[in-house]
Amino acid sequence: xxxxxxxxxxxxxxxxxxxxxxxxxxxxxxxxxxxxxxxxxxxxxxxxxxxxxxxxxxxxxxxxxxxxxxxxxxxxxxxxxxxxxxxxxxxxxxxxxxxxxxxxxxxxxxxxxxxxxxxxxxxxxxxxxxxxxxxxxxxxxxxxxxxxxxxxxxxxxxxxxxxxxxxxxxxxxxxxxxxxxxxxxxxxxxxxxxxxxxxxxxxxxxxxxxxxxxxxxxxxxxxxxxxxxxxxxxxxxxxxxxxxxxxxxxxxxxxxxxxxxxxxxxxxxxxxxxxxxxxxxxxxxxxxxxxxxxxxxxxxxxxxxxxxxxxxxxxxxxxxxxxxxxxxxxxxxxxxxxxxxxxxxxxxxxxxxxxxxxxxxxxxxxxxxxxxxxxxxxxxxxxxxxxxxxxxxxxxxxxxxxxxxxxxxxxxxxxxxxxxxxxxxxxxxxxxxxxxxxxxxxxxxxxxxxxxxxxxxxxxxxxxxxxxxxxxxxxxxxxxxxxxxxxxxxxxxxxxxxxxxxxxxxxxxxxxxxxx
Numbered sequence: 001x002x003x004x005x006x007x008x009x010x011x012x013x014x015x016x017x018x019x020x021x022x023x024x025x026x027x028x029x030x031x032x033x034x035x036x037x038x039x040x041x042x043x044x045x046x047x048x049x050x051x052x053x054x055x056x057x058x059x060x061x062x063x064x065x066x067x068x069x070x071x072x073x074x075x076x077x078x079x080x081x082x083x084x085x086x087x088x089x090x091x092x093x094x095x096x097x098x099x100x101x102x103x104x105x106x107x108x109x110x111x112x113x114x115x116x117x118x119x120x121x122x123x124x125x126x127x128x129x130x131x132x133x134x135x136x137x138x139x140x141x142x143x144x145x146x147x148x149x150x151x152x153x154x155x156x157x158x159x160x161x162x163x164x165x166x167x168x169x170x171x172x173x174x175x176x177x178x179x180x181x182x183x184x185x186x187x188x189x190x191x192x193x194x195x196x197x198x199x200x201x202x203x204x205x206x207x208x209x210x211x212x213x214x215x216x217x218x219x220x221x222x223x224x225x226x227x228x229x230x231x232x233x234x235x236x237x238x239x240x241x242x243x244x245x246x247x248x249x250x251x252x253x254x255x256x257x258x259x260x261x262x263x264x265x266x267x268x269x270x271x272x273x274x275x276x277x278x279x280x281x282x283x284x285x286x287x288x289x290x291x292x293x294x295x296x297x298x299x300x301x302x303x304x305x306x307x308x309x310x311x312x313x314x315x316x317x318x319x320x321x322x323x324x325x326x327x328x329x330x331x332x333x334x335x336x337x338x339x340x341x342x343x344x345x346x347x348x349x350x351x352x353x354x355x356x357x358x359x360x361x362x363x364x365x366x367x368x369x370x371x372x373x374x375x376x377x378x379x380x381x382x383x384x385x386x387x388x389x390x391x392x393x394x395x396x397x398x399x400x401x402x403x404x405x406x407x408x409x410x411x412x413x414x415x416x417x418x419x420x421x422x423x424x425x426x427x428x429x430x431x432x433x434x435x436x437x438x439x440x441x442x443x444x445x446x447x448x449x450x451x452x453x454x455x456x457x458x459x460x461x462x463x464x465x466x467x468x469x470x471x472x473x474x475x476x477x478x479x480x481x482x483x484x485x486x487x488x489x490x491x492x493x494x495x496x497x498x499x500x501x502x503x504x505x506x507x508x509x510x511x512x513x514x515x516x
Contacts, residue, residue, distance in 0.1 A: 002130050004031045006085045006106045009052060011235055012137045013122040014087065016164065017111035021092045022100035029084040029106065034123045036116075037063075043072060049081025054120055057090030070099040077103025089114055138238050141165055145246035155250060159183040162243045166236050168229040172215075172247060173197055174322075175223055175315065176364035188228040197224040202232075213240040216248045220311070223251060255318065268292075269334035269343060273383050283379060291330045296345040298331075300373040300385040301354055302393050304339035305365050316340055316365055323360050327353070339393075343382060346375055354405050371396055371406040398508060413502070417509040426506055433503035436486050448486070449504065451479045456501050460491075 007027040010018060020027070032050035037043055037059050044053060053076055057069055069088060073096060076083045085106035088096075092109050100107035110119065126133040141161075148157045155172050160183055162170045169184020169192055177196035184192060191208040200218060203210040210228045214221035225244045227236050268290060272283050287294045303320055305312065317333065317340045324331050324342075334341045344350055351372070358370045373388030388408035395414055396406030420426040437448050451469060455476075458464040466476045480491065489496040 004127055004130060005029060006031060006052070006108075008130075008235070009085075009087075009123060009126065010108060011165065011167065012133055013126040014108065014119065015111055015114050015122075018087075018114075019109050021088075021107045021109045022097040023085065023104055023106040026085065026104050026106045031084045031123075031127065033127060034120055035083065036120060039063075043067070044076070044083075047076075047079060047081070047083060049079075049083070051083045052123060053083050053086045054116060054123070055086070055088055056116060057088055057092070068095070069093070070095040073099040073105060073107060074103060077105040087119070089116055134235070134238070137235075138242050141239060142242040142246060145243060146249065149246060149250045149253070155181050155247065156183070158243065158246055158250060162225075162227070162239055166227060166229075166239045168227045168232070168236055170243070171195070171226050171228075173224040173226065174319075175221055176319075177224070180223065184228065188230075191228050192226055195226060195228075197226055211237055211240050213237075213244040215244045215251060222248065222255070255314075269332045269341060269382075272332075272379055273386060287332070290332075292332060293330065293345060294379060296347060297375045297377050298343045298345055298382065298385070299350050299375050300382065300389040301342040301344050301357075302336075302339050302371045302386075302389045303342060303357075303361065304369045304371065304393055306338070306367050306369075308338055312365075313338070313340070316361070316368070319361060319364060320357070323357060329353075341386065341389075343385075344372075350375075351405070351407070358405055369393065369397065369406065371408075373408050395509065413505055414509060417506050427510070429499075430503055430506050430510060433489065433499050434487065434507055436488075437483060438507060440486050448479060448483050449507070451476065452483055452500065453504055455480065455491075456504065 005027065006029050009031055010020070010027070030050055031052045032048070033052070035044050035047060035051040035053050037053075037055040038045060041063055043055075043060065043063055044051075055072075060067055060069055060072055069092065073086055076086060077100070082103070082105065085108060086100070087108045087110060089110045089112075092107065096107065110116075122133070125136075144165075145158050145161055148161055151157075153160075159170045159172060159181055162168075163183040169182065169186075169188035171182035171184070171192040172180045173195070174180050177198055179193060179195075182189065182192050187206050188208050191205040191210060194205060195203070195210060195212075197203075197212040200212055200214050203212065205228075208228045208230065209232045210226055211232050213225045214223075215225055216222040225240055225247055227240050229236070268283070268286060271286075284294050303316060305316060308316065313335060317335050320340055320342060321333060324333075329345065331345055332343045344353065354370055354372055358368065361368045361370075371389045371393035373385035373392065376382050376385040392406045392408040392411065395411060400406060400410070417426065434449075437452070440446055441449050447469075451465075454468045455465050458468060462473060462476060466473045469476065471479075483500075484490060487500065489500050491497050491500065
């Protein structure tokens with residue numbers, strides 16, 4: 001059976017609210033039994049050492065008016081085989097504290113409402129059957145945590161209980177390791193602020209021992225719980241497991257509320273994008289009820305993750321919403337098949353806000369891409385801004401890659417070509433100018449379009465173009481001559497040069513039709 005220390009007694013047997021009044025340096029002393037105050041002198045008889053003396057301060061004075069708690073503490077601490085500590089019910093004076101500190105004897109003060117008989121039973125259970133009492137206390141802790149959750153105290157309330165029951169600093173983290181809330185002090189608090197947990201296990205930071213427990217499924221946690229202190233033991237790990245289980249329920253409750261709110265926001269956005277202009281007055285009223293300031297201009301932001309699972313998309317939506325809440329931004333959100341649509345109110349530099357949002361998301365979703373439309377002054381313009389964000393996402397990945405925010409305003413001439421994409425005029429222009437080259441490349445596996453693009457990108461500089469294509473200058477000249485023959489266009493003619501340049505960009509736009 002494991003040895004029981006005064007520290008174990010404090011955490012596993014004594015009632016909540018018990019404090020260490022003095023003698024904290026002796027909390028590691030081994031406890032062998034419980035000794036209760038006798039009704040007659042001597043106050044404690046047949047002490048063999050290692051007992052935990054349990055008493056009421058008023059009862060000490062009733063034995064002998066000259067007997068004080070301080071006197072009794074000195075005698076118990078100076079015995080040939082001293083007791084492990086003293087647990088007292090009632091007021092503790094400065095002399096009592098001084099006597100305990102002098103004897104290096106732990107002096108624990110029970111809360112005023114404590115029942116000494118019940119305390120004695122709990123202590124006896126712990127000493128005689130440590131494992132059963134350990135499990136019992138763990139179950140009691142979990143029950144208390146769930147009660148606090150049902151009472152609406154949220155994550156901070158649950159952390160408060162864990163900090164109180166373990167005496168350690170505790171913190172809750174988001175799935176990406178970002179700190180959500182904490183309770184603690186000193187070096188342990190600083191260590192938890194610096195921690196970025198990613199899995200279950202032990203860590204050491206700033207001379208603090210840390211135990212991390214995933215919240216929810218270990219392969220797809222909804223967050224992490226961490227305890228930190230100079231030393232951690234089995235009870236700290238047990239409390240972490242119980243706390244993580246309770247926090248999983250709390251976070252599931254939060255997610256259910258967020259999902260309901262998300263459906264309301266999504267329905268609102270859908271009604272704006274699908275509704276006729278005449279329904280905007282009712283939509284404005286609905287938006288105000290949801291807390292949106294629709295008098296502000298908005299921009300559409302598409303937060304896209306390639307091949308995202310429904311669970312990953314839900315997680316992405318929650319992260320976006322949490323970030324907006326942190327910034328005190330009320331913005332309509334709608335979850336789509338592979339992206340989250342956000343109508344961001346413009347109160348300052350909206351582009352900067354989106355850039356910061358991307359930096360926040362990329363740690364948790366490395367493949368995330370953000371695309372934005374241009375500003376919509378009113379609800380009637382929301383659909384246009386959303387379509388622009390879609391085009392920015394579609395074309396921007398081809399033009400600029402995925403390492404930055406893709407903005408429709410950055411597309412340049414492509415903005416015009418997107419508008420003309422489904423017109424017969426653009427198709428006719430493309431067929432007359434570039435279609436033969438595209439068909440030749442497809443049929444022969446050639447690189448004429450790639451060569452033409454590099455030639456334009458390097459402003460007709462033959463040396464720079466050949467180096468970019470890794471071909472000899474003569475090879476480049478041959479390809480340019482073939483382009484002239486097949487297309488019937490002369491690159492030395494300014495009008496025909498521009499026509500080929502524009503047709504090449506139209507080719508990129510027209511090739512996105514199937515993908516769109």
